[in-house]
Amino acid sequence: METQAVDLENPAFLVEPQYWVAESEFQQRIARRANPTRHALLGFRRVARSTDERTCIAALLPWTAASYGWILVTGPSARDLLALLGCFNSYVFGYTMRNALSQPSIPQSTVQQLPMPSPEALRSSGWHGCPCRGRADVVVVLKGSR
Numbered sequence: 001m002e003t004q005a006v007d008l009e010n011p012a013f014l015v016e017p018q019y020w021v022a023e024s025e026f027q028q029r030i031a032r033r034a035n036p037t038r039h040a041l042l043g044f045r046r047v048a049r050s051t052d053e054r055t056c057i058a059a060l061l062p063w064t065a066a067s068y069g070w071i072l073v074t075g076p077s078a079r080d081l082l083a084l085l086g087c088f089n090s091y092v093f094g095y096t097m098r099n100a101l102s103q104p105s106i107p108q109s110t111v112q113q114l115p116m117p118s119p120e121a122l123r124s125s126g127w128h129g130c131p132c133r134g135r136a137d138v139v140v141v142l143k144g145s146r
Helices: 023-030 078-088 091-100 108-113 119-124
Strands: 040-045 058-062 070-073
Touching: 040 078, 058 078, 078 119, 091 108
Parallel strands: none
Antiparallel strands: 040 058, 040 070
């Protein structure tokens, strides 16, 4: 159903999802991964057409089921997901990703091979807002299902 203009003008208007997933199904699938955080997921879209301005478009998603159109990153704490979000949305990461792609979809294996600053580099960069600053236990691992 198409959203009407009158609905868009109403600040209390909520969009209803077309498809629903049982919470038990989500919990069963997410339990297969090590997740220090239970607050958010980091996802980026699976498709990057050559006509798009940005190759990697990443976002923090609510801790719930997500559609097939997202590649999800789990593992780091919620604060460390913010550092990864900044890296994924950087021009440098997008440029590197675009040069590594030979198709419009983004294979997870390609993302796993792209260069990424280490948590130590982020901590020592002098960026005082770095969520992983001062943490010795941060390990960022992008892996498929276990």
